Amino acid sequence: xxxxxxxxxxxxxxxxxxxxxxxxxxxxxxxxxxxxxxxxxxxxxxxxxxxxxxxxxxxxxxxxxxxxxxxxxxxxxxxxxxxxxxxxxxxxxxxxxxxxxxxxxxxxxxxxxxxxxxxxxxxxxxxxxxxxxxxxxxxxxxxxxxxxxxxxxxxxxxxxxxxxxxxxxxxxxxxxxxxxxxxxxxxxxxxxxxxxxxxxxxxxxxxxxxxxxxxxxxxxxxxxxxxxxxxxxxxxxxxxxxxxxxxxxxxxxxxxxxxxxxxxxxxxxxxxxxxxxxxxxxxxxxxxxxxxxxxxxxxxxxxxxxxxxxxxxxxxxxxxxxxxxxxxxxxxxxxxxxxxxxxxxxxxxxxxxxxxxxxxxxxxxxxxxxxxxxxxxxxxxxxxxxxxxxxxxxxxxxxxxxxxxxxxxxxxxxxxxxxxxxxxxxxxxxxxxxxxxxxxxxxxxxxxxxxxxxxxxxxxxxxxxxxxxxxxxxxxxxxxxxxxxxxxxxxxxxxxxxxxxxxxx
Amino acid sequence: xxxxxxxxxxxxxxxxxxxxxxxxxxxxxxxxxxxxxxxxxxxxxxxxxxxxxxxxxxxxxxxxxxxxxxxxxxxxxxxxxxxxxxxxxxxxxxxxxxxxxxxxxxxxxxxxxxxxxxxxxxxxxxxxxxxxxxxxxxxxxxxxxxxxxxxxxxxxxxxxxxxxxxxxxxxxxxxxxxxxxxxxxxxxxxxxxxxxxxxxxxxxxxxxxxxxxxxxxxxxxxxxxxxxxxxxxxxxxxxxxxxxxxxxxxxxxxxxxxxxxxxxxxxxxxxxxxxxxxxxxxxxxxxxxxxxxxxxxxxxxxxxxxxxxxxxxxxxxxxxxxxxxxxxxxxxxxxxxxxxxxxxxxxxxxxxxxxxxxxxxxxxxxxxxxxxxxxxxxxxxxxxxxxxxxxxxxxxxxxxxxxxxxxxxxxxxxxxxxxxxxxxxxxxxxxxxxxxxxxxxxxxxxxxxxxxxxxxxxxxxxxxxxxxxxxxxxxxxxxxxxxxxxxxxxxx
Numbered sequence: 003x004x005x006x007x008x009x010x011x012x013x014x015x016x017x018x019x020x021x022x023x024x025x026x027x028x029x030x031x032x033x034x035x036x037x038x039x040x041x042x043x044x045x046x047x048x049x050x051x052x053x054x055x056x057x058x059x060x061x062x063x064x065x066x067x068x069x070x071x072x073x074x075x076x077x078x079x080x081x082x083x084x085x086x087x088x089x090x091x092x093x094x095x096x097x098x099x100x101x102x103x104x105x106x107x108x109x110x111x112x113x114x115x116x117x118x119x120x121x122x123x124x125x126x127x128x129x130x131x132x133x134x135x136x137x138x139x140x141x142x143x144x145x146x147x148x149x150x151x152x153x154x155x156x157x158x159x160x161x162x163x164x165x166x167x168x169x170x171x172x173x174x175x176x177x178x179x180x181x182x183x184x185x186x187x188x189x190x191x192x193x194x195x196x197x198x199x200x201x202x203x204x205x206x207x208x209x210x211x212x213x214x215x216x217x218x219x220x221x222x223x224x225x226x227x228x229x230x231x232x233x234x235x236x237x238x239x240x241x242x243x244x245x246x247x248x249x250x251x252x253x254x255x256x257x258x259x260x261x262x263x264x265x266x267x268x269x270x271x272x273x274x275x276x277x278x279x280x281x282x283x284x285x286x287x288x289x290x291x292x293x294x295x296x297x298x299x300x301x302x303x304x305x306x307x308x309x310x311x312x313x314x315x316x317x318x319x320x321x322x323x324x325x326x327x328x329x330x331x332x333x334x335x336x337x338x339x340x341x342x343x344x345x346x347x348x349x350x351x352x353x354x355x356x357x358x359x360x361x362x363x364x365x366x367x368x369x370x371x372x373x374x375x376x377x378x379x380x381x382x383x384x385x386x387x388x389x390x391x392x393x394x395x396x397x398x399x400x401x402x403x404x405x406x407x408x409x410x411x412x413x414x415x416x417x418x419x420x421x422x423x424x425x426x427x428x429x430x431x432x433x434x435x436x437x438x439x440x441x442x443x444x445x446x447x448x449x450x451x452x453x454x455x456x457x458x459x460x461x462x463x464x465x466x467x468x469x470x471x472x473x474x475x476x477x478x479x480x481x482x483x484x485x486x487x488x489x490x491x492x493x494x495x496x497x498x499x500x501x502x503x504x505x506x507x
Numbered sequence: 508x509x510x511x512x513x514x515x516x517x518x519x520x521x522x523x524x525x526x527x528x529x530x531x532x533x534x535x536x537x538x539x540x541x542x543x544x545x546x547x548x549x550x551x552x553x554x555x556x557x558x559x560x561x562x563x564x565x566x567x568x569x570x571x572x573x574x575x576x577x578x579x580x581x582x583x584x585x586x587x588x589x590x591x592x593x594x595x596x597x598x599x600x601x602x603x604x605x606x607x608x609x610x611x612x613x614x615x616x617x618x619x620x621x622x623x624x625x626x627x628x629x630x631x632x633x634x635x636x637x638x639x640x641x642x643x644x645x646x647x648x649x650x651x652x653x654x655x656x657x658x659x660x661x662x663x664x665x666x667x668x669x670x671x672x673x674x675x676x677x678x679x680x681x682x683x684x685x686x687x688x689x690x691x692x693x694x695x696x697x698x699x700x701x702x703x704x705x706x707x708x709x710x711x712x713x714x715x716x717x718x719x720x721x722x723x724x725x726x727x728x729x730x731x732x733x734x735x736x737x738x739x740x741x742x743x744x745x746x747x748x749x750x751x752x753x754x755x756x757x758x759x760x761x762x763x764x765x766x767x768x769x770x771x772x773x774x775x776x777x778x779x780x781x782x783x784x785x786x787x788x789x790x791x792x793x794x795x796x797x798x799x800x801x802x803x804x805x806x807x808x809x810x811x812x813x814x815x816x817x818x819x820x821x822x823x824x825x826x827x828x829x830x831x832x833x834x835x836x837x838x839x840x841x842x843x844x845x846x847x848x849x850x851x852x853x854x855x856x857x858x859x860x861x862x863x864x865x866x867x868x869x870x871x872x873x874x875x876x877x878x879x880x881x882x883x884x885x886x887x888x889x890x891x892x893x894x895x896x897x898x899x900x901x902x903x904x905x906x907x908x909x910x911x912x913x914x915x916x917x918x919x920x921x922x923x924x925x926x927x928x929x930x931x932x933x934x935x936x937x938x939x940x941x942x943x944x945x946x947x948x949x950x951x952x953x954x955x956x957x958x959x960x961x962x963x964x965x966x967x968x969x970x971x972x973x974x975x976x977x978x979x980x981x982x983x984x985x986x987x988x989x990x991x992x993x994x995x996x997x998x999x
Contacts, residue, residue, distance in 0.1 A: 077983050078990055079915070116881075141911070145902035145979070152896055155941070159949045160881075167949050171941060178901075178937055182930035189918035189926075 019045025089484030330406025672752025687732025856971030879952025
């Protein structure tokens with residue numbers, strides 16, 4: 003390990019920042035608050051720059067885990083502190099490090115109480131999220147995966163809206179229930195394979211009967227996290243009550259835990275069970291896409307509408323992952339990435355007008371284009387990106403997923419495309435009601451357009467959305483090799499299984 | 508064995524030392540001006556510090572003289588790595604619950620010199636209990652310990668709740684002791700010996716067919732008696748009432764050291780003499796475990812008194828620890844020991860926080876009175892939140908690792924039902940732990956707790972909080988210690 007432990011640094015730098023914030027003391031509360039904000043911004047900003055090192059030095063021609071850090075952690079059990087990224091996880095790490103400074107900046111003025119604790123929560127959250135994507139040891143993965151609940155619970159519970167307590171509890175208990183079952187499955191894997199090293203587990207073949215149970219246990223956790231119908235109900239509540247930045251992180255990164263987990267565990271480790279359960283996943287995803295799209299159509303709360311649209315988008319992810327074809331899997335990852343950017347931006351967009359008017363009700367708005375033309379323009383771009391218009395990031399991912407699934411099952415492809423039409427319906431309907439029409443609400447007449455701070459939030463996301471839409475190769479090149487090796491592994495496992503069953507006959 | 512043989516005193520040196528100190532302190536306490544019934548803070552302090560220091564010294568003696576497995580006093584007393592590990596936990600629990608109690612006792616006119624003495628006697632009983640190698644010495648130490656606990660529960664004899672809790676504890680405890688004795692006599696009657704080593708030899712040599720019904724009955728009664736002491740369902744009924752009724756420092760003491768001692772004893776008896784009968788007693792332990800986890804999780808949901816809530820929480824924790832014992836092997840016992848160590852730290856911290864719950868110089872016990880703690884006492888609130896998350900078993904807190912080892916052992920031995928019920932009840936239990944966090948952080952302040960909090964409490968919560976929060980950085984030390992302790996139990 004003579005190499006510089008860049009991953010450890012990217013993972014734990016935010017914690018260092020959080021500890022630093024903890025030591026800030028001053029007689030004047032506003033000085034403390036200002037310093038806490040700046041420390042958080044600087045830490046997360048520097049962390050983003052550091053993570054760019056990964057981007058530039060990543061060898062995309064290798065499917066192996068890179069920037070590996072490993073040392074012994076728990077004796078007797080042989081658990082280790084083991085981090086590394088491959089083509090699947092690296093972009094999620096970058097997404098996380100990009101969104102955290104944006105979140106800090108987004109909360110600059112809208113959070114006015116307990117700033118110190120707020121900033122600490124976000125920095126701790128960043129560490130846990132980055133660690134989750136980098137972890138290469140089962141237990142380490144679980145600790146990061148589950149630990150995220152603590153800051154998220156506090157963020158929603160302390161700085162959330164009126165029904166924050168209910169939402170925070172719902173988020174916590176739903177996710178925990180799924181996760182504890184996954185924990186037991188992890189133990190079973192550990193005893194079956196004799197190791198908790200994820201890179202070794204990837205090549206271990208579990209007995210077919212065991213795979214079924216393990217797959218179900220992991221699915222219980224990931225399906226809640228993604229979330230899939232019918233365990234999605236925590237998400238709209240959590241989104242509505244969370245502060246803007248909380249929603250951004252929730253939609254931008256936390257929802258990706260499930261999809262990432264399926265790619266990292268369910269598919270490569272339990273390939274046989276994955277085949278068996280594909281119809282189940284397809285059915286649930288279809289229901290999710292169509293049902294939640296229809297539900298989104300009738301929402302009167304902007305955040306809730308976007309939350310439901312997230313569930314529909316995640317339906318594409320689950321379909322893509324379980325195709326499993328190159329296009330489908332790459333498309334699933336791409337949908338997650340572009341959704342991470344677009345839905346984050348949409349929540350920020352809602353946040354902007356919420357800060358000004360303290361309402362998320364669609365009915366309270368209308369005619370904003372007269373007062374906020376720039377805002378209307380940005381809102382338009384992200385609306386179209388969410389719909390999946392060609393030229394935006396949303397299009398590439400959903401298109402790839404549809405190509406992938408079309409080769410497997412035309413019906414699923416057809417029904418999933420319906421989802422895109424619905425998404426156009428609810429997003430454009432939302433846009434029309436908020437932006438166009440007469441400016442009737444008197445309160446809105448004093449509303450002002452974007453401030454420079456808000457501009458700086460949207461600029462990187464805007465750039466990224468267009469970039470992802472126009473030149474997807476930049477991003478897809480990272481994952482080709484890793485996805486190919488993943489699929490090859492799945493094919494092999496399945497081929498072996500069919501041979502055995504033929505031989506048995 | 509000829510009586511003339513001098514027993515090896517070194518192995519029992521810590522206990523002898525503690526016994527001596529107890530006698531000295533009694534004399535010190537009695538010879539005071541104004542008679543023994545007066546509350547004399549000066550005498551109290553002298554006895555208090557003498558007890559505290561000597562309990563700490565006992566721990567050092569233990570570490571100093573810890574060695575190979577030694578049996579002494581004609582096979583009645585045993586010292587091995589397992590007993591040393593448990594004794595260290597017990598002594599830590601006793602001394603810290605004693606230290607955080609001092610200011611409380613002085614404030615509430617409970618500064619009687621008997622208090623530290625009885626705690627010390629109870630501690631002595633616990634130490635002897637863990638070292639017992641014979642049903643007779645076991646019963647002796649069990650009674651020494653139990654009687655001290657009855658008295659200490661009723662130490663506020665002018666307070667109806669305290670007296671009631673002491674009496675309740677005594678009546679039910681005496682019943683349990685009776686059950687235990689009956690079981691022990693059955694064992695003696697059907698095997699002809701009370702010595703653990705002899706019993707172990709007899710059972711390992713005999714086949715299942717030879718194990719008489721009397722032995723099985725005996726074991727069942729012994730488990731029932733001991734299950735009462737650890738408050739496992741269905742022998743838990745006294746716990747919520749005693750926890751609520753006893754003065755808070757006493758509750759803190761009850762929740763920590765005696766629990767650990769009784770569980771350590773149960774493990775010793777189960778895997779020692781009756782280790783080969785594992786198949787016979789396992790299902791009893793499995794039942795106790797499941798029932799305790801369920802009751803601990805669901806019983807606490809509706810509780811508003813923090814001490815009552817902690818009582819249910821401790822019942823639940825015992826349920827988890829029993830999963831480890833149900834394995835009946837080294838991995839299981841190791842898991843229990845790790846669990847107990849972590850449980851000790853969490854509970855000490857938690858009760859230190861509870862002791863800080865004062866308004867207008869009066870103790871408050873309703874959990875709603877913690878409202879707004881996050882604003883008025885940020886550090887105390889953070890510590891409490893850490894303990895609550897830890898008790899709920901959320902990573903990266905120490906409590907998670909405790910559960911981790913327990914469930915690992917269960918999965919390894921294919922006790923899937925126990926493991927699944929265990930994790931699901933831990934989700935249910937997390938609800939009421941989260942409720943406390945909600946009150947601390949989400950609810951608005953109505954009337955803040957008194958400031959400043961006692962210095963001892965501040966120190967203890969800080970250290971316990973840091974230990975629980977940063978346990979994940981270096982779990983190795985505790986794990987290897989527990990592993991050697993568990994190994995010594997199985998090699999003997």
